Amino acid sequence: MEPFKNFTGLLAPLDRANVDTDAIIPKQFLKSIARTGFGPYLFDELRYLDHGEPGMDCSHRPLNPEFVLNDPRYQNADILLARENFGCGSSREHAPWALADYGFRVILAPSFADIFFNNCFKNGLLPIVLAADVIDDLFGQAYGPEALRLRVDLPAQQLTLVSRGERIAFEVDPGHKDRLLKGLDDIGVTLSRADAIRAYEARRGVEAPWLFFSAS
Amino acid sequence: MGAKTLYDKLWDAHVVETDENGAALLYIDRQLVHEVTSPQAFEGLRLAGRRPWRTDSHLAVPDHNVPTRDLHEGITDPVSRIQVETLDQHCSDFGITLFRMADPRQGIVHVIGAEQGFTLPGATLVCGDSHTSTHGAFGALAFGIGTSEVEHVLATQTLIQRKSKTLLISVDGEVGPGITAKDIVLAIIGEIGTAGGTGSVIEFAGEAIRALSMEGRMTVCNMAIEAGARAGLIGVDEKTIAYLRGRPYAPSGELFERAADQWRTLVSDPGAHFDRVVRIDAACILPQVTWGTSPEMVAPVGARVPNPADQSDPVKAEGMRRALEYMGLEPGTAITEIRPDKIFIGSCTNSRIEDLRAAAAVVKGRKVAAGIQLALVVPGSGLVKAQAEAEGLDRIFVEAGFEWREPGCSMCLAMNADRLEPGERCASTSNRNFEGRQGQGGRTHLVSPAMAAAAAVTGHFIDVRQL
Ligand code: SF4
Numbered sequence: 014m015e016p017f018k019n020f021t022g023l024l025a026p027l028d029r030a031n032v033d034t035d036a037i038i039p040k041q042f043l044k045s046i047a048r049t050g051f052g053p054y055l056f057d058e059l060r061y062l063d064h065g066e067p068g069m070d071c072s073h074r075p076l077n078p079e080f081v082l083n084d085p086r087y088q089n090a091d092i093l094l095a096r097e098n099f100g101c102g103s104s105r106e107h108a109p110w111a112l113a114d115y116g117f118r119v120i121l122a123p124s125f126a127d128i129f130f131n132n133c134f135k136n137g138l139l140p141i142v143l144a145a146d147v148i149d150d151l152f153g154q155a156y157g158p159e160a161l162r163l164r165v166d167l168p169a170q171q172l173t174l175v176s177r178g179e180r181i182a183f184e185v186d187p188g189h190k191d192r193l194l195k196g197l198d199d200i201g202v203t204l205s206r207a208d209a210i211r212a213y214e215a216r217r218g219v220e221a222p223w224l225f226f227s228a229s
Numbered sequence: 230m231g232a233k234t235l236y237d238k239l240w241d242a243h244v245v246e247t248d249e250n251g252a253a254l255l256y257i258d259r260q261l262v263h264e265v266t267s268p269q270a271f272e273g274l275r276l277a278g279r280r281p282w283r284t285d286s287h288l289a290v291p292d293h294n295v296p297t298r299d300l301h302e303g304i305t306d307p308v309s310r311i312q313v314e315t316l317d318q319h320c321s322d323f324g325i326t327l328f329r330m331a332d333p334r335q336g337i338v339h340v341i342g343a344e345q346g347f348t349l350p351g352a353t354l355v356c357g358d359s360h361t362s363t364h365g366a367f368g369a370l371a372f373g374i375g376t377s378e379v380e381h382v383l384a385t386q387t388l389i390q391r392k393s394k395t396l397l398i399s400v401d402g403e404v405g406p407g408i409t410a411k412d413i414v415l416a417i418i419g420e421i422g423t424a425g426g427t428g429s430v431i432e433f434a435g436e437a438i439r440a441l442s443m444e445g446r447m448t449v450c451n452m453a454i455e456a457g458a459r460a461g462l463i464g465v466d467e468k469t470i471a472y473l474r475g476r477p478y479a480p481s482g483e484l485f486e487r488a489a490d491q492w493r494t495l496v497s498d499p500g501a502h503f504d505r506v507v508r509i510d511a512a513c514i515l516p517q518v519t520w521g522t523s524p525e526m527v528a529p530v531g532a533r534v535p536n537p538a539d540q541s542d543p544v545k546a547e548g549m550r551r552a553l554e555y556m557g558l559e560p561g562t563a564i565t566e567i568r569p570d571k572i573f574i575g576s577c578t579n580s581r582i583e584d585l586r587a588a589a590a591v592v593k594g595r596k597v598a599a600g601i602q603l604a605l606v607v608p609g610s611g612l613v614k615a616q617a618e619a620e621g622l623d624r625i626f627v628e629a630g631f632e633w634r635e636p637g638c639s640m641c642l643a644m645n646a647d648r649l650e651p652g653e654r655c656a657s658t659s660n661r662n663f664e665g666r667q668g669q670g671g672r673t674h675l676v677s678p679a680m681a682a683a684a685a686v687t688g689h690f691i692d693v694r695q696l
Contacts, residue, residue, distance in 0.1 A: 014277070044308050044312075045268075046268035046269070046272075046311060046312055046315045047268065047269065047272055048268075048269035048272050048273055048276075048376075049272070049276070067308070106269070106375070106376055106377055110269075132377075135377055198277075199377070199381060199389065200277070200279070200380065200381050200384045200385055203254065203381065203384075203385040203387055203389070204384065204385055206245070206246065206254060207385075209245050209246050209254070210245055210254070210256070210282075210385065210386060210387060213245045213256055214256075214386075217242075217256070220242075220491075221351060221488070221491065222480075222484065223349065223479070223480035223484055223485075223488045224258045224259075224349065224351075224352055225285070
């Protein structure tokens with residue numbers, strides 16, 4: 014994974030509660046064999062007026078003009094502002110895959126569903142829990158004539174509103190923070206223990222050599 | 230050290246190290262791979278520029294999407310075809326052994342693992358599929374994992390895990406004649422419920438379990454997951470060892486004997502502590518038929534469909550009402566009055582040679598009843614199919630009016646062309662009777678192979694012992 018770098022980004026407000034993983038990426042897209050390429054189908058049912066199927070070319074599909082990501086002000090957003098219990102429903106990893114593939118790097122919400130929250134870190138996304146009144150305030154500003162831009166500083170655990178210079182501190186689990194900053198996924202972290210795994214194999218290979226043989 | 234359970238022994242032998250939060254890095258000896266849950270794992274590996282840690286520890290096979298007839302035409306559904314072709318490509322790119330669709334050894338991932346001796350006692354074995362619990366029948370710690378974990382195993386040969394609780398289910402005494410492994414496990418799930426094993430690894434023990442063949446033990450462990458368990462386990466004995474002798478991936482010669490000596494220690498020590506113990510009297514187990522949309526909604530074949538009004542727990546009563554509505558059944562109906570439209574003998578629960586023999590023994594000299602629209606036999610692997618044909622079982626089925634198909638998951642989950650139409654009722658030897666599992670609106674009754682065969686030849690459920 015790419016290390017998470019500080020950046021200044023555009024915020025898109027998605028003003029609904031309990032957005033589930035089926036809304037983030039509908040089930041017909043689970044037949045796909047890829048973990049990338051879900052971006053065009055992110056929020057498919059909300060975003061387009063027709064029914065989406067895997068492999069469809071989305072550039073000519075009728076857009077739902079009411080949906081926030083179709084608003085010209087929010088094009089190329091990298092921060093998603095959401096309501097409570099974002100990412101509930103099934104454990105599908107396709108949800109963070111789709112959000113990341115679309116280009117989101119940070120999600121702000123008053124609360125997240127558990128599995129989704131953890132799946133985000135596995136896929137380089139930073140979900141941030143903020144107090145409900147802070148979220149409300151951000152929603153208020155995001156709908157102004159000027160789209161909201163935020164500076165995200167992960168080492169300092171701080172968001173800065175570019176227009177007003179106002180700062181918002183946030184919490185993040187130190188383990189998650191460390192993995193994001195170093196660009197380590199679970200696999201990366203485990204691979205840092207490669208010596209221990211090899212030592213285990215050396216020991217186990219003596220005890221049970223038949224577990225290290227291929228077909229005869 | 231004190232007395233250890235089999236689970237403790239398997240766990241302790243695989244912990245590479247434990248971190249400060251108590252999470253263990255667990256070494257994984259074997260991974261089975263199929264086409265549905267692996268593509269993103271391989272792609273993740275490629276995107277990160279990683280290679281498999283050990284290529285020899287994985288075995289791949291397509292099963293969920295493969296057609297069960299007209300194989301020479303290939304897969305016509307483009308989505309299914311791409312999944313299977315992608316598996317081929319990834320395996321050749323990463324150097325992983327693959328049994329292709331045309332390979333005589335191809336079959337359901339959980340059938341071929343054991344058949345090849347890829348599943349070994351004392352090993353940890355995973356697969357991106359919940360019914361990986363099947364392999365616990367060999368005294369292996371075997372469980373299903375998600376796509377990220379498939380990738381984690383490919384890249385590191387380990388998983389980050391926490392230890393589960395232990396549940397001992399002892400099936401004491403002998404079962405009556407004609408009672409099979411499927412009846413035992415359905416009766417267990419009926420007793421403890423589909424959440425009865427949640428958070429636990431179940432060890433199945435007792436005389437009735439010991440008396441089962443390896444095929445029967447696999448049937449029991451296969452359905453441990455339907456009881457909510459993380460894994461199922463059965464201690465090693467001489468049957469386990471005899472089954473493995475001479476299998477392609479098992480050790481051979483002097484090494485086999487050495488391994489077997491170690492495998493014999495893979496039992497729970499006398500006095501080992503389990504978090505919970507359930508005892509079941511084998512003599513009370515009757516042939517089972519599910520009547521609802523969860524494996525715990527099960528009754529003996531001689532019983533009647535229960536009445537939700539008799540259920541005191543309102544949540545349960547409501548669940549029963551919904552299930553009966555979906556199943557198109559009235560409370561109080563005798564199970565023997567229920568008439569299936571289709572019969573499915575197959576799936577990783579019941580598609581091994583012994584299952585086919587049991588079904589053929591019932592079918593022999595009889596005909597599929599007039600009301601049955603389709604009766605399918607789908608062997609679990611190409612080798613099972615060949616063995617059955619060598620024994621003439623295929624002719625018994627075909628003469629009776631069954632269709633004899635190519636191996637795969639088939640109507641267990643209806644990802645290929647084999648499926649139920651809305652409202653159709655099926656006597657199925659598979660493991661899940663959830664709404665829509667065998668096709669949208671399809672109604673599944675889970676039974677043993679002998680009971681499915683009996684329903685096929687009479688047109689309704691019947692106690693196979695009365696035939
Ligand atoms: S036979 Fe059914 S339960 Fe078994 S692996 Fe295939 S789909 Fe899953």
